[in-house]
Amino acid sequence: MDNLTTYSAVLGSIIASRRKALIKEQAEIAAQLGISQASYSRLESGKSSMSTDQIFLTCNALQISPSELFMHVEKSIDSLKSNGYRVIAQTRGSLESDTGKIVVGAALGALLVGILSKR
Structure with a gap:
């Protein structure tokens, strides 16, 4: 399982x-x-994708520039990949794939904290 x-x-x-x-x-x-709040929760958990407008509004609300946000995203993706994870585009419908279960939400947050704290 991937x-x-x-x-x-x-x-x-x-x-x-x-x-x-x-x-x-x-x-x-x-x-x-x-x-x-429920729709926002789905965005944070990765169960829904953010639009470009939502990304910019969220960055404004969180006092972070989009470039800084995506710098953190890229760093996290690189760390995940170096630890054997595959990062894929979200598909419509089910969050499960026939190659394995997709890690989302709090589980992904905990995983990223663990991986990034090793460095």
């Missing part, structure tokens, strides 16, 4: 980490994006 995650899940994990560091609630960020 170790898989998606670009959306990595992006969401980085955003969730930043939001928690700023001690902000999901509902607060969701309101700034004009979406429900």
Whole structure:
């Protein structure tokens, strides 16, 4: 079984980490994006993909530039890959693949913290 995650899940994990560091609630960020807390939660968990507009609005709410955000995303993807994970594009529908289960949400966040703290 492959170790898989998606670009959306990595992006969401980085955003969730930043939001928690700023001690902000999901509902607060969701309101700034004009979406429900439940919809925002799906974005952070990687179960839904963020639009370009949502990325920019989220960066503004989290006081981070898009370039800095994506620098963290790229670093995380590189770390995941060097630890045997494949990062793939999210497909429509099920988050499961016939090659393995995709790591998303809190599990991915914990994995990234573990991997990045080794360095």
